[in-house]
Amino acid sequence: MKSFKISIIGSGRVATQLAKQLEKHSHTIYEVYSRRIENATLLAEQLYDAVAVDSLDFSESEAEIFIIAVADDAVSFVAENIIVPEDSIVAHTSGTLSMRVLFPINASVGVFYPLQTFSKEKAVQFKEIPICVEGNDEYATETLLDLADSLSKKVYQVSSEERALLHIAAVFACNFTNHLLHISQQILAEKDIDFTILEPLVKETIQKAFLISPEKAQTGPAIRKDKKTIEKHLAHLAKDPDKHTVYQVLTEHIMKCFANQKQSK
């Protein structure tokens, strides 16, 4: 597989994980940029040959690919100020931003979006992380696909429009799902029941959803139209109107979802 010359714009969680993975797969990191040179240095020191910089003028850089891994609202600033060799590629790593934010740049541009949540506490298996790639020309697309292939088994070519949809879906499937776990933890805390009692059930639920589809895997009082149980639960939640609302809205949505389905059959 081809080994690329890469510079990383950013020094946060995604920049760090990505830079290390790229090195691990035989690519070379040339520069690490941060507005604060000490942050750039901190990451550069963890890499073999990287140089820390705090200027966005890369006109003399040997890198072929520039990966922007900064907070979403800092990407425009980078796009408007970065100077790169004309035949290079600049890609951002954001799930939410369109490729268009990079159009001010006088080079091929694209997106290199790893669909995963990165944390300091937990290492992730990069080979399993879907990477969503987009390019504004064939050169950018093909090069970024090659780069993604070197890191992951799951590489997808995804347009900005599709990526926006993916992000909404991920908010439901991850951010909201995590919040429901938070609610259930709070409910169990009423009687000092340890939240981990639910771990096998939750993990089985998730596995089943991906195995047979969430539609077929749906269980519980809402889909059974078990009004007695629903009333009991709502009565218990009455003291907490916000949780009561969440329970009610989701229950009604499940009922509606499956009612509509039957009608459309």
Add this chain to the structure above:
Amino acid sequence: MKSFKISIIGSGRVATQLAKQLEKHSHTIYEVYSRRIENATLLAEQLYDAVAVDSLDFSESEAEIFIIAVADDAVSFVAENIIVPEDSIVAHTSGTLSMRVLFPINASVGVFYPLQTFSKEKAVQFKEIPICVEGNDEYATETLLDLADSLSKKVYQVSSEERALLHIAAVFACNFTNHLLHISQQILAEKDIDFTILEPLVKETIQKAFLISPEKAQTGPAIRKDKKTIEKHLAHLAKDPDKHTVYQVLTEHIMKCFANQKQSK
């Protein structure tokens, strides 16, 4: 470990899985009851020495423990009609019903509730399934705890009140969570994106929630108070008012949840 003589009331999914697991762990199944004898026979034939019956008169039975594994709304019928030897124990397996539904029975009673979702499509690791046990006297409690210990590493003594709470928490953590996956699948279907692209992200989210707690693991536009992204998402969902409501209610609840927390610090 002691080997118990057991009869099973019911022939559905839970009855089947439980009966087989009990045999696997050296207990003996004496009778399998179903209102329809053919269903009882179907299960009894899969067991070593079990006899199929369609009468609830077990006065001559040698079994020490009678496990009721029927639909919730059939438990009262069984409780009001079953006849068992006086020194035996009758337990139901329901997450929602109080132990009290068994008080009409002239024997020790209790609850033997495996906190897991059973399906035909997927075998589960019984050793990892939490079993929640309750008894109306010490004999029932200790015997059912022994029985649970023989099947699982995770045995909990849980009162009817705690079990009711556990069930509400499980509706949030499992039924509602599955429904959010269903919603995200529907959203991705708009552009024919395969739902499994989210699998690594969802699994990582769940693992992280149990590793560092859902409270600490919360990410996404709501907790960031990223109004620009939230507006974008809501605009996209406007064509589907129900999903729009779910998004809005959960986003507001996350914001409120973390706002309250800061105030209380």
